[in-house]
Amino acid sequence: MTFRSKTIIGIATIEVILLVILVVSAMGFLRDSNESQLIQRANTTTEMFMNATKDAVLSTDVARLDDLVNDIVTVEDVQYVKVVRQGITLASAGDNILLKRDVISDVDLSSVNDGVFDKRVPIMVNGDEFGHIEMGFGTESINAMLEKARKSIIGIAAVEVILVAIFSFVLGTYLTRSLVRLTHATKTLSERGPGYQINSASKDELGQLSHAFDEMSRKLEATYDELRQARKEAEYACDSKSRFLASMSHEIRTPMNGVLGILSLLEETKISKEQKQLLTTATESGNFLLSIINDILDFTRMESNTLLLENKKFNVRRSFESVVDTYTTTAKSKDLILHLYFEGSMPEYAKGDVNRLKQVMHNLIGNAMKFTEQGSVTIKVSSELKSDHCLLNFSVIDTGIGIEQDAIPYLFDEFTMVDQTFSRSQEGSGLGLAICQRLCELMDGSISVTSEKGTGSTFSVSVRLDLADDASDETNQSKSSTDDLSHLRILVAEDNKANQLVIVNMFKNVGVNIDVAENGKEALEAVTRYDYDLVFMDISMPVMDGMEACKAIRELDSETANVPIIALTAHALTGDREQFIASGMDDYLSKPVRLSQLVEKIHLFLNINGDEDCNLTQNSQVTLRKSQSEQEETNTEQSEPFPMNHDTSHLDSNLVDETVLQQMIQDTCAEVIPTLIEHYVEESRARLEKIYQAITERDAEQLEFESHTLGSSAMALGNRELALLARKIEGLCLEGQAEEAYQFIDELKDLATRSIAALEARKLKGFEQSA
Numbered sequence: 001m002t003f004r005s006k007t008i009i010g011i012a013t014i015e016v017i018l019l020v021i022l023v024v025s026a027m028g029f030l031r032d033s034n035e036s037q038l039i040q041r042a043n044t045t046t047e048m049f050m051n052a053t054k055d056a057v058l059s060t061d062v063a064r065l066d067d068l069v070n071d072i073v074t075v076e077d078v079q080y081v082k083v084v085r086q087g088i089t090l091a092s093a094g095d096n097i098l099l100k101r102d103v104i105s106d107v108d109l110s111s112v113n114d115g116v117f118d119k120r121v122p123i124m125v126n127g128d129e130f131g132h133i134e135m136g137f138g139t140e141s142i143n144a145m146l147e148k149a150r151k152s153i154i155g156i157a158a159v160e161v162i163l164v165a166i167f168s169f170v171l172g173t174y175l176t177r178s179l180v181r182l183t184h185a186t187k188t189l190s191e192r193g194p195g196y197q198i199n200s201a202s203k204d205e206l207g208q209l210s211h212a213f214d215e216m217s218r219k220l221e222a223t224y225d226e227l228r229q230a231r232k233e234a235e236y237a238c239d240s241k242s243r244f245l246a247s248m249s250h251e252i253r254t255p256m257n258g259v260l261g262i263l264s265l266l267e268e269t270k271i272s273k274e275q276k277q278l279l280t281t282a283t284e285s286g287n288f289l290l291s292i293i294n295d296i297l298d299f300t301r302m303e304s305n306t307l308l309l310e311n312k313k314f315n316v317r318r319s320f321e322s323v324v325d326t327y328t329t330t331a332k333s334k335d336l337i338l339h340l341y342f343e344g345s346m347p348e349y350a351k352g353d354v355n356r357l358k359q360v361m362h363n364l365i366g367n368a369m370k371f372t373e374q375g376s377v378t379i380k381v382s383s384e385l386k387s388d389h390c391l392l393n394f395s396v397i398d399t400g401i402g403i404e405q406d407a408i409p410y411l412f413d414e415f416t417m418v419d420q421t422f423s424r425s426q427e428g429s430g431l432g433l434a435i436c437q438r439l440c441e442l443m444d445g446s447i448s449v450t451s452e453k454g455t456g457s458t459f460s461v462s463v464r465l466d467l468a469d470d471a472s473d474e475t476n477q478s479k480s481s482t483d484d485l486s487h488l489r490i491l492v493a494e495d496n497k498a499n500q501l502v503i504v505n506m507f508k509n510v511g512v513n514i515d516v517a518e519n520g521k522e523a524l525e526a527v528t529r530y531d532y533d534l535v536f537m538d539i540s541m542p543v544m545d546g547m548e549a550c551k552a553i554r555e556l557d558s559e560t561a562n563v564p565i566i567a568l569t570a571h572a573l574t575g576d577r578e579q580f581i582a583s584g585m586d587d588y589l590s591k592p593v594r595l596s597q598l599v600e601k602i603h604l605f606l607n608i609n610g611d612e613d614c615n616l617t618q619n620s621q622v623t624l625r626k627s628q629s630e631q632e633e634t635n636t637e638q639s640e641p642f643p644m645n646h647d648t649s650h651l652d653s654n655l656v657d658e659t660v661l662q663q664m665i666q667d668t669c670a671e672v673i674p675t676l677i678e679h680y681v682e683e684s685r686a687r688l689e690k691i692y693q694a695i696t697e698r699d700a701e702q703l704e705f706e707s708h709t710l711g712s713s714a715m716a717l718g719n720r721e722l723a724l725l726a727r728k729i730e731g732l733c734l735e736g737q738a739e740e741a742y743q744f745i746d747e748l749k750d751l752a753t754r755s756i757a758a759l760e761a762r763k764l765k766g767f768e769q770s771a
C-alpha cells in the first residue's frame with residue numbers, strides 16, 4: 001500500500017470514528033433535553049388542568065367540564081383528555097381511539113410505544129382520590145425534530161469527511177512526491193554515480209532533507225573525481241610498470257639465453273674442477289634468473305590480458321609422465337618417493353594448451369619437491385567426462401613443511417613467500433602460484449590448497465579441456481608446423497662426443513631437446529624408462545653396439561618394443577642395410593648426417609608424407625619433398641664420395657672440407673662451431689693415441705673400432721682425407737688385413753697432425769652464419 005493511501009486511510013478512519021462519537025452524543029443530548037421538556041410540560045399542563053377542573057368535578061358540572069376539555073385539546077400536542085370521577089368519565093375530548101385505551105402513566109420517552117406520552121393525575125379530596133385526569137401528549141414533533149437534527153448532523157459530518165479526505169489526499173500526495181523524488185535521486189546516484197541534484201524549492205523538513213541529499217551528492221562527486229583521477233594515474237603507472245617489466249624481461253632474456261648457451265659450450269671444454277664448480281653455479285644462477293624473467297613476463301602478459309592459450313591436441317597421460325620424469329633425479333637425490341597415478345579412466349587425447357598446463361604442473365611439483373625434505377610427493381590425476389568437454393583434475397600432495405593457516409588466503413597473491421627464512425634459502429620469486437592461479441582461470445578452472453604446518457600440503461587443480469577424438473589431429477599439427485617437433489621425445493645413442501655435440505646442436509636448432517645415450521646399454525635403459533617417439537642409434541658403440549641394443553629393444557615385453565629406430569652409420573657398405581633391417585632397425589642414415597635428414601626421418605616415422613615444403617629455420621631451409629628412395633640415394637651420395645669442395649681459397653681444401661663446415665653452420669649455428677672443433681680435436685688426439693697404441697700392440701680389434709670412430713667424427717668435422725685414411729685402416733682390419741693396416745701408422749700420424757692443424761687454423765679465421 002502506498003504511503004499516500006496509508007495517509008488517507010489513517011486520517012479518514014480517525015475522522016469517521018470521531019464523527020460517529022460526536023453524532024451519537026449530540027443526538028443523545030437532543031433527545032434527553034426534548035424528553036425532559038415534554039415531561040415538564042405534561043406535568044404542568046395536567047396539574048393546571050386538574051386544578052381548573054377540580055371544582056367542576058366535585059360539583060359534577062358537566063357543561064363546564066366539556067368546555068374545559070374542548071379548550072385543552074386545542075393546545076398543541078395534547079392528543080386527548082379525559083376527566084374521570086369514581087370510575088365514571090365525566091368529560092372527554094380528542095382522539096377516540098386513544099380515549100378507549102387503559103392508560104398507564106409514561107415515565108419517560110422510552111416507555112412510549114404508541115407515539116403518545118400518557119399522563120394520569122389524581123384529583124385528591126381530603127387525602128382521598130376522588131377522581132383523576134388522563135391526558136396524552138404527542139411525541140411525533142420531538143421525533144421529527146430529532147430526525148431532522150440527525151440528518152443535518154450526518155450531512156455536516158459527511159461534508160467534513162470529504163473535506164478531510166481531500167486534505168489528506170493532498171497532504172499524502174505532497175509527502176509522497178517528495179519521498180518519490182528522494183527515492184529517484186538515490187537510485188540515480190547508485191546507478192550513475194554521484195552528482196545528481198533534486199533542487200527542491202521547499203523549505204520544510206522534507207525540503208531540508210532534499211537539500212542535505214544534494215549537498216551529499218555534490219561532495220561525493222568531488223571525491224569521486226579525485227579518486228577517478230588517482231585511479232587513472234595508478235593504472236597508468238601500473239601500465240608503464242608492466243611495459244617496463246615486459247620489455248626489460250625480453251631484453252634480458254635474449255642475451256641471457258646466449259650466456260647460458262655459451263656456458264653449456266664451455267662446460268664441454270677442458271676445465272679444472274674449480275672452474276667446473278664455478279661454471280655450474282653460473283649456469284644455475286643463469287637458469288634461475290631466466291625462470292624469474294619468464295615468470296615476470298608471463299605475469300605482465302596476464303596482467304595486460306595479452307596471454308593467449310593454444311588449443312591443440314595433446315596426449316594427456318604423456319604430458320604428466322614427461323613432467324614427473326624430470327623430477328626423478330631430484331627425488332632420488334633427496335630420497336623422496338615420487339609417485340604419479342591416474343584414477344579411473346582418462347581420455348587419451350584432449351585439446352588445450354599443453355605447455356601452460358605443464359607449467360602449472362612444474363610449478364606445483366617443483367614447489368612440493370622444494371619444500372619437502374622427507375616422505376613423498378604424490379601426483380593424482382583424474383578426469384570427469386562431460387558431453388563436449390572434460391574436466392581434468394590433479395592434486396600434488398606432499399609431506400613437506402606445510403603452510404601456516406594464516407598464510408593460505410594470500411598464498412596465490414603475487415610475490416608471496418610464506419616462510420621467509422625457509423623460502424629465502426630456496427629459489428623462488430613468489431610468482432609461481434599467482435601465475436598458476438591465473439593460468440587455471442584462463443583454462444576455465446581453479447586451483448586450491450589445503451595444508452597443515454609440519455604435515456604437508458595438497459594443491460588441487462581442475463581445468464576444462466576440449467575433447468579430441470582421434471589421433472590424426474595431433475599428427476596434422478606436427479605436419480602444419482615445425483614448432484610441433486618440440487613436443488617430441490627423441491633419444492640419440494652416440495658414443496662420440498663430437499658427434500653428440502653436433503647432433504644435440506642440430507636438434508636445438510629446430511627446438512627439440514634430445515636425450516643422449518653414451519652406448520647401446522644406456523639406450524636400452526633409457527627406452528625402458530621413458531616413452532620415446534623415435535630413437536637414432538649409432539651402430540658402432542662400446543659396451544653394447546647399436547644392433548645389439550636394437551635387438552634387445554625389439555624383444556622388450558611392452559609397447560616400447562615398437563619404437564621406431566633409425567641407424568646412424570659411419571658408412572653404408574653393401575649388405576649393411578640388410579644387417580640393420582635384420583636387427584630390427586626401421587631405417588638408416590649415413591654420417592655425417594644433415595639436419596634435414598634427421599627431420600625428414602622424424603616426419604616420415606610420425607606418419608607425415610612430407611607433401612609440403614617445410615622451412616625449419618632461417619638457417620636450414622630444407623625441402624622434404626623426397627621419397628624414401630630418393631633419401632637413400634642421398635645417403636649413398638653423402639657417405640661415399642664426400643661432397644665435392646669447390647672452394648679453393650683454403651689452406652688445404654682436402655684437409656678441411658669447407659662445404660661440410662658450411663653445412664654444419666646451417667644445421668646448428670656459427671657460434672657453436674669453434675667449440676665443436678675443439679671437442680673434436682681433443683677427442684681425436686686421444687683417439688689417435690689409442691690407435692697408435694693398438695698398432696704398437698698389434699690389437700686389430702681395437703684398431704678397427706677406434707679408426708671407425710675417428711673416421712666418423714673426422715668426416716663430420718670436415719677432415720676429409722683423415723676420415724678416408726681412417727676408413728681405409730678400418731676396412732683393412734675388417735678384411736683381416738691388419739698387418740697392412742699397421743703400415744699406415746706414419747702416414748696417419750702425419751695426416752692427422754696436418755688435418756687437425758688445418759682445422760684449427762680454419763677455426764681461427766672464424767665462422768659466420770650464411771644468409
Ligand code: ADP
Nearest residue numbers: 367368371417418419423428429430431432433
Ligand atoms: P616461489 O617461486 O617462491 O616458490 P610460489 O608462488 O610458487 O613462489 O610459492 C609461494 C610460496 O608458497 C612459497 O615461497 C612457499 O612459502 C609457499 N609454498 C608453495 N608451495 C608449497 C608447498 N608445497 N609446501 C610448503 N610451502 C609452499
